[in-house]
Amino acid sequence: MPTMNMLQAINNALDIAMAEDDKVLCFGEDVGIFGGVFRATSHLQEKYGRSRCFNTPLVEQGIIGFANGLAAQGSVPVAEIQFADYIFPAFDQIVNETAKFRYRSGDLFNVGGLTIRAPYGGGISGGLYHSQSPEAYFAHTPGLKVVVPRNPYQAKGLLLGAIRDPDPVLFFEPKRLYRASTGEVPEEDYQLPIGEAEVTREGTDVTVLGWGAQMEVIDRAVELAEAENISCEVIDLRSILPWDQDSVVESVLKTGRLVITHEAPLTGGFAGEIAAAVQERCFLYLEAPIARVTGMDTPFPLTLEKEYLADHLKVYEAIKASVAF
Amino acid sequence: MPTMNMLQAINNALDIAMAEDDKVLCFGEDVGIFGGVFRATSHLQEKYGRSRCFNTPLVEQGIIGFANGLAAQGSVPVAEIQFADYIFPAFDQIVNETAKFRYRSGDLFNVGGLTIRAPYGGGISGGLYHSQSPEAYFAHTPGLKVVVPRNPYQAKGLLLGAIRDPDPVLFFEPKRLYRASTGEVPEEDYQLPIGEAEVTREGTDVTVLGWGAQMEVIDRAVELAEAENISCEVIDLRSILPWDQDSVVESVLKTGRLVITHEAPLTGGFAGEIAAAVQERCFLYLEAPIARVTGMDTPFPLTLEKEYLADHLKVYEAIKASVAF
């Protein structure tokens, strides 16, 4: 099996989707001949022509508006937003249009073919506007699906799943891992399920939950914890919306403890939703308060980024505190 | 003391603010001679002239962009978004600009003078796009303040507080109550504090928390509950961001139970944040899971709106279930 980094895995998934179905289109700012500023769409224009892989003008609301129209028409657009921080000009098209297209028309029309890809997250010295993790904004929006992969294998399988999913999917890519994360990825076509969490490590003392680049952070924290004989069950949520409550609840019923971590600020972050739902379903089984390890309630900083981030040491401390409660 | 409905109270607050400080400007779609589609800005153009109260072109991102610039310059803009459902085209200007203006400039510049008013909420047969309650989208955004009044007295005092607050404030007005809610409102200038919840009724068995139009729903539910001898403590959160954790926690430490209700969909709604924070701080004192009574995880419907809404009967059932747990 070949080794790929996450960008290669994503590029490979797009290639497979475009080869298979000529209704699949890839576009966005600098996506054409340049292959995107991160090169996720490299060579796709060469292979599939300018009408199927192209640069757009610099206008996110236009990109998603155009993509909504294409999807309604029956095409399968994969639109790239250059950085998740720049998805907000398209917020109306996504939240008021994409999300509500099928519902408001009573299923006469839908934009289920749409996938929106965007690199998200910190750890790359990006400051306020190249570091944000906006998944929670979209997770409050019925009608959308929100997916975040943790490594190249997941990225390829989930992206193919997203493109073929009958609902519109926001696919947030942890850009810190684009080149840093490598692994074996099958050449051939495969899909991973949307809406299902994955238990990546079994344990008994505490459940540690995250998604995307935080999974690497969790792994490092768990290593420290296991060295102290704390047995951790690790869950990659993978889909933020809809999210796999049953898997999380099942784990917490077993461990009695839950630590959730994400990069986005605490207040209104998706960990709040998870904590609220889990305390409701696991109330009598919880042995410690559900802990959240997140970004601070500030815009994303630069020079003190390391201090700001929800890193492995903070997660480790939260695990210890939970077990010691 | 004169009796006012909520629109009159808001109009009165704007009038006082404009009379006091000629840097205060009111603008938005149809805000000028027409006085806004709900007439919240009636007569202000007559009184203060077209340069201080005016119609804008139909472009929410422009309204808020323009308002951000005015605020940075030292003016005190009070921008109206005709319906909260139409605030999303301005999402980028609010979330990436308004919220981060002071932080990113190291306090060289700020848009603290800005207030954004928008009618929100359901119960008026408005369907998908005249009923939304988007407070949670903004509550995940450090740098913003988010305020929701429950009655005319609160509306006037909180709006004057918002306009004079040194930070940008989103002021969501429960449009269902615009004319339906009336009460005594002092003619003169007064302010209510931003960031402080209010205990509107004391009780011992369960804390029931909400904001805006839900407070009326809560009152009806509590009436039913009190008839069953359930003693309810009722809290109006008033400020969603920053929110008054201490007051809520204090109450829950006393009652051991919490029911939170909002109109917005469940998943990612602000009740999740409150529940997550409260379970952390009150873990050993909770006698039942924190309950959330909210809109369903769908776009806002029309014909079946009554069924959809988090009404008094649903809140009442949640109170009973919490007490019976």
Place this chain on the structure above:
Amino acid sequence: MTKTQDIHSPEFLRGDEFSIPTFRLLKQDGSLYEGAQAPELPRELALRIYHSMVATRVLDERMLAAQRQGRLSFYMQCIGEEAAVIGATAALDDADMIMAQYREQGALVYRGFSYDEFMNQLFGNELDYGKGRQMPIHYGSRKLHYMTISSPLATQIPQAAGYAYGQKLADEALCTLCFFGEGAASEGDFHAALNMAAVHEAPVIFFCRNNGYAISTPSIEQFAADGVAPRAFGYRMHVIRVDGNDILAVLAATREARRIAVEQNKPVLIEAMSYRLAAHSSSDDPSGYRSRKEEEAWREKDPILRMQHWLIDQGWWNDDEEKALQESLRREVLETMKRAEKRPPPPLESLVSDVYADVTPALQQQLDQLKRHVRQYPDAYPKGVRSLDPDVAAGHDAADHNADQGGK
């Protein structure tokens, strides 16, 4: 890079240099302007257009009255703009996609949307294709290639560009026509749409109904330029301004626009100059922001009367036919309205379907919980409880109608 002429003194242009003329063919009395030539318009098509205009007007008048009587929560009229909307639609292939704003019910009438179909949407009953989820006037029809209306303004404009681009790739020789108001054209989405359509050569017709107002805001507070048409220069886009009350001019202009769009894969902008004769909606009262006199001046330019005069001149129409048409339409509106009012609401399940292609487990749980709740308080939720009672649900005839009206 741009290659233009050089100048050596700083001369500013202002746009006034380039005034865009208005294309007109038909005078109010039904005769043609000197030098004007009517587009090809066989009698049958002319009558289809005229019938649609009248049917739209009758519907509008009746439904506003119904709203006033409290039978309907909300309504929006097309009055005064029937020629713009129906003329544009008649210039299209019936399979072209239409993406409208909300004041274009005439397009649906022209394509054959029945009064029953209108009424089901207006009353949000169980036969409404939109399943009673949107406010009145948010029609849609898949079989008639009419995209379901969405309230947020201008969002359909970039969508139309994308839809048309997809049509081009599918090589269907079809185009998309996108209606919007001069107010909506202020939104950022307008700029995004026109630019993207021009760059990517999408076969889309942007049809701006400049009716002078956006709710209370007159167009001079909407933009400083002479209308919306000059914006086309910013995108190097074909553009024409047309008298929106002139059915022949609208038809001719839109036909030519369609030819450019479909044959050359180029977007076109049409600005139809008209006037919103009615209030913005049933919630609005225009007396606060404009004069009766202004309204009267425009009432004299009524597009339906103008076409009627022309038809009579052609010998294709007479007063008796007019009377008969009006009467039969009025009767039909009343009958269909009564039918629709009586129909039950959509079932409780419709609250959670279509959020996703399949109902998610979490939504199913929310529905089940709601059902339990409604059963507990049946009197509090008369609409919801109905669909819970299997006898009631089975007893009526709605299911039969569903099959042939679904459109999808």
Place this chain on the structure above:
Amino acid sequence: MTKTQDIHSPEFLRGDEFSIPTFRLLKQDGSLYEGAQAPELPRELALRIYHSMVATRVLDERMLAAQRQGRLSFYMQCIGEEAAVIGATAALDDADMIMAQYREQGALVYRGFSYDEFMNQLFGNELDYGKGRQMPIHYGSRKLHYMTISSPLATQIPQAAGYAYGQKLADEALCTLCFFGEGAASEGDFHAALNMAAVHEAPVIFFCRNNGYAISTPSIEQFAADGVAPRAFGYRMHVIRVDGNDILAVLAATREARRIAVEQNKPVLIEAMSYRLAAHSSSDDPSGYRSRKEEEAWREKDPILRMQHWLIDQGWWNDDEEKALQESLRREVLETMKRAEKRPPPPLESLVSDVYADVTPALQQQLDQLKRHVRQYPDAYPKGVRSLDPDVAAGHDAADHNADQGGK
């Protein structure tokens, strides 16, 4: 309502009719075009402009090198566009507000932002006015009326309209100049801004740097029209296109634009035609999307050399002066860079200040928690721990500098 001429045949305009010329004064050899007249430009001002252009170039070259050496995380150069940026700034009153995109450091140089101030921002140290929160090149200066740069494109354009409207109400006889790229002009905010400024008569100059590219996207994939200038017609806005490499033309055009803005309260659009000679940023490599040949052709139009030739012709400049200037600037850049690099980072408290006017209790708690954590793992957070150690914090000289550099 719009009153225009009538036509009776459906003629579509395409905008090609209205080609906007380019205003030029100075040839590359330093001589004026025939018939051209230089704007009033006393020697002292000319040299201030020229020094600023050179100082910007030197800064750009040195800092890109520093980035390549790994001393700096990121950099963006203005190379090739110095005349556009500095010429525009020199036409303003120094108290006019400038709201820039990110490639306009020349404007700051011209207004007197010191190399120290640049460096503190670039290295995000404790003296950075922005407190080390934004990426390099996000400068701002309150005392120099230069709005802090924000990465999201085009957001400053409607803000500039609002800022200028506030200036008008304050009756200050000042205006706002807003810089943006031809790429950013595709954003919805651009349309919003120009329309609002035109309708509300804000004294704002929209200055578009059309440098041919938005990262890899050439302007022909950005818009179908001949540049950005024709969009002005859509707003009935004064517009001029100017050779952006021609310092005299930019100066003359912007002065006239300022006069229109301040005296008539009318917005103006200027499109400066130039070329981004360098890569988009230090993260970019243009060889994948454009040719050396194209770059070389533009390198021959270097705006600094062009002005230098003119200055030499005036007898105001010579090679020795050039050499001395270059050397002293290079030395200064290196010295200030070394100073800035060595300065400590902002204190941990800066993570939570300025989110709101006052630190909220919740943020104070988050900070306290972070402090405890950093104390527990001091080696993991070398930057953060520094400000926790009172001896270290008191020992250095930063506090002294803070007072006179704060700008606010």
